[in-house]
Amino acid sequence: MLEKFRSLEFRTQFLVCVFVASVITSNIIGGKVSEIGLFGLPVIFSVGIIPFFMTFFILDTINEVHGQQKARETVWLAMFTQAFIFLVILAALALPYAERSWVKAPEFTAVFGMSIRIIIASLAAFFLADMSDTYIFARLRERTKGKMLWLRSNISNFIGETIDTFVFMFLAFFDPATGRGVSFVIALTLPYLALKFALSVINTPFVYAGVAWLRGGGQASK
Structure with missing residues (x-):
């Protein structure tokens, strides 16, 4: 039994599960905004970034050991899982409340309520960013002949995180009619990007x- 847990297959499945769980958790808790002091400066961020930062290094790990195809399959799995959860939540929100319900409508909506626009923005940003990350990482591996993992990981992450942040912010918040134009979205985006870039560097080890x-569980074929 212990040998099974040490196998490459089990370790890969474990990382895929953590990846999917991190993506889902990031969406669930992402509505809370926190503020901390860093070097005397206030840093405001969504707490969803905490599990989110794990997704890119897990994806790069899978890509490095198994290749781009397995990494893409992992992204598709997370994409379908998110879509399913969003549909279930929307259905739950649409159903009428019974008088005997111990969770009242405002409380339930406050926790799970989200607009269709936010859902579309989240799914589009995730898919475009992570597919870009897997592609760029694989191409850089070919160019570097499998060397300089730190460089490949950070470059692909920087590009993926930039796509994720800009796509989500523009799809979710861009609305010139209410004063939320390009400059507003960019001002909202840049602090998140800086924090994500810093987390990407921290992720390298x-x-x-x-x-x-993962390689300790056996040899993978790419």
Whole structure:
């Protein structure tokens, strides 16, 4: 039994599960905005970034060991899972409340309520960003002949995170009629990008650790 848990197949499935769980958790808790002090400056961010930062290094780990196809399959799995959860939540919100319900409508809506626009923005940003990340990482691996993992990981992450942030912010918040034009969205986006870039650099040792751990379960064919 222990040998099964040490196998490459089990370790890969474990990382895929953590990836999907991180993406879903990021969406669920992303509505809360927190503020911390960093070097004397206020840093405001969505708490959804906490599990989100894990997704890129897990994807790079899978891509490095198994190749682009497996990484793309992981993205598709997370995409379908998110879409299913969003549909279930929308259905639950649409159903009428019974008088005996111990969770009242305002409370339930406050936790799970989200607009169709936010859902579309979230799905589009995730899919475009992570598919771009898997493609760029794979192409860089070919160019570097499998060397400089730190460089490949960070470049693909920077590009993926930029796509994710700009696509989501513009689809979710761009509305010139209410004063939320291009300058507003860019001002909203840049602090998130800076934080994501910093987390990407911090993630680098975890990519190396993840690759070593995954390869410890056996040899994968790319």
